[in-house]
Amino acid sequence: MVWYIVRRFLQLIPVFLGATLLVYFLVFSLPGDATAAICGERGCTPGVVAGLREQYNLDQPFWIQYLLYLKGVLTFDLGTNFSGRPIATIIAEVFPTTAKLAVMALVIEAFFGIVFGLVAGLRKGKIFDSSVLVLSLIVIAVPIFVLGFLMQFLIGVKLQWTNPTVSGDATFTELLLPAVVLGLVSFAYVLRLTRTSIIENVNADYVRTATAKGLSRRRVVVVHVLRNSLIPVVTFLGADLGALMGGAIVTEGIFNVNGVGNTLYRAVLNGDGPMVVSIVTFLILIFCLANLLVDLLYAWLDPRIRYA
């Protein structure tokens, strides 16, 4: 088991190298002068441009640039962005907000998705099941920005239950609405996944045997149906956590959340190469770790799976 985890961490190395190389290559091989983004409309003097080029190693060939970047990362120096702020500081600033938002969204989608899916699965074909299925289909079909603006308008502006946008503090109550919007689509998927899984398991032989042992219906459902049904759901949730941690560009944009997604979006708009590469690399690592977490959870839920 320990060996398995070590191996999984070792696997992160090629993933990290490949991903940074690819992102670095894409960002820096784009046509146009990277310094133009820093200088803006008015332009800089040739001397300033040369200085900037030297500062960001833009005067070096691609490979040298990449290796210098790697050296920086390995010495925990992500460098500065084009505005001169240390990138590590920026990530440390915005990531907690995104993480808070992601965890809230995950809890919401997991709780409601599993509960609704369980009830729908146990009452397959009944009214509750059918209406929940139609609703979840609508949620999946409607684009996230429509849902986002709609809920912002209704709950934030019309009903005024909460602030329509999130302040710099990003308090729990402020984040609730964006978390709901963020979790909504995954909620629909979790619901459908749980429902299907429950329907499959409720007719399993071991469930019938459990009933024949004289267990109460509630115990049969919770201990024998639900736990077995959660295995695929957990896989989905784990992968989703990785995606959520990467920040939601649209949702963070709508609610003005100062998170990873928003920062990445601005960096792309500004052509801020070092910033984009660093954030994307960071996100890739988070995603890999989330996947590792899923695999470990999977083994815990299903003892037939053993890693060696």
Next chain:
Amino acid sequence: MSHSTSNEPTGTPQPLLELRDLAITFSTSNGDVPAVRNAHLTVMPGETVAIVGESGSGKSTTALAAIGLLPGNGRVSNGSIIFDGEDITHASEKRIVELRGSSIGMVPQDPMSNLNPVWKIGFQVKETLKANGLPSGPQDVAKVLSEAGLPDAASRANQYPHEFSGGMRQRALIAIGLSCRPRLLIADEPTSALDVTVQRQILDHLDTMTEQLGTAVLLITHDLGLAAERAHKVVVMYKGQVVEAGPALELLTNPRHPYTQKLVASAPSIASRRIETAVKTGVETHERLAPNGEVTDGTDTVIEVEDLTKVYKIRGSWGKSTDFTAVDNVSFSIARGTTTAVVGESGSGKSTVAKMVLGLEGATSGSIRFDGVDITTLGRKEMFDFRRRVQPIFQDPYGSLDPMYNIYRTIEEPLRVHGVGNATSREKKVRELLDQVALPSAMMQRFPNELSGGQRQRVAIARALALDPEVVICDEAVSALDVLVQAQILNLLADLQSELGLSYLFITHDLAVVRQIADHVAVMEKGTLVEQGATNDVFDSPKTAYTQALLAAIPGAGLVLPPEVA
């Protein structure tokens, strides 16, 4: 399954379970479908009653209704279920839950799927004890498990189902079924998924336990021989109705209903027993399905296996690997136009032999000569030609047919792959093949899920025969089928053999089947070939203890049949 009468009360005893005029209906999208009609059944305290029938006869449905375990769309539409004087036909959910486990226990059919894979065995026993208000400490759990014959129960309780063999799982399920000392145990084909020798051990143990506890048993089985051997009374069900009921041996010797007569005629265990009796009494028997070895002159060997060995590397921790010898120096040969059976329990390596002969698995050492050519040395193209001449039929007709291919495409595929003929001639061939396996050609457009198990196996045979092979390898080809269907398929295989001069390599764990079809038997144990010879010789005078044990384990072996049955 007490054979003593000591625990039966004197006077007029009250039945423990009584089914009166029971009718069970399933509601489907096509309306109500009756599954069971007018079923009568009485189980006295301490008595063993067997319900015998083929799948779909309603035998399991009847038994499950007694503890309210009908599937969601099933309901008791008429009649009543009386347990110990109490009408529980429409009892409340609460009352039924009270009865389950403590008064009526169940041992289900398939040990592989009836234990929850994510909980430890001990946990699954413990919750049974707890739900029925019994002490459920670790020592209680261990006691229940060791009573069911599970060795080293205390530490075994901490293992998961997938770490258990089939026999051990079934013991765990028996432990669960009897843990709360129920007065009635419903045993639904408790051993049909197990090897014969394990089957015997488990049934013997179940006998002893229920006798000691005075538990009545409702045994559900498709094997009349097994029922007759284990039960006091046998109830035969056919198409949802009880067609005959009575004391076991009487039913076997004097079956009145045509269906019972057919069952008696085709149950492999009884058929095998009948041959045995016939041999002993010197009666000439025509029961053997396989044609006599007239076509063979003893020298024309189609397949010759010599010193065949297969070693698997099993990965251990830290990159170390240990060798596991699945097949160890096995030699046998198949004469053209005859049937050779390889018999053994699961894990004996018999299927690995089949895979190597088919060229699906490489041999570690040794040779397999087909028509004098060693197939282990064949190149890619020669292998392709070889495959045309040796075809397999596998065990599970549900898994071995592609559900997305219709029957025509399934049978035509090998012809197309090997570039035989054009579209018209291929269609003609498929029609011929369907005719040979006695399926209507209208079947061509259907898909596997629309066919019964027997029909699917016929399709699998047609597919195997499409390329006019010389050798057909049947890997447990009839094990998944009901006895009657099994007899039909065996007959079909025998007819095809005499018609087409096929040679069969028959891989099976079922000695009763071997006796009916094989000319030659090779017995395997743990990878080695322990005994081989002509079928009659091996059956009449088995040389090794292992073969003797296998033979003794055929259900019904303990039956003494009067000569007129034989």
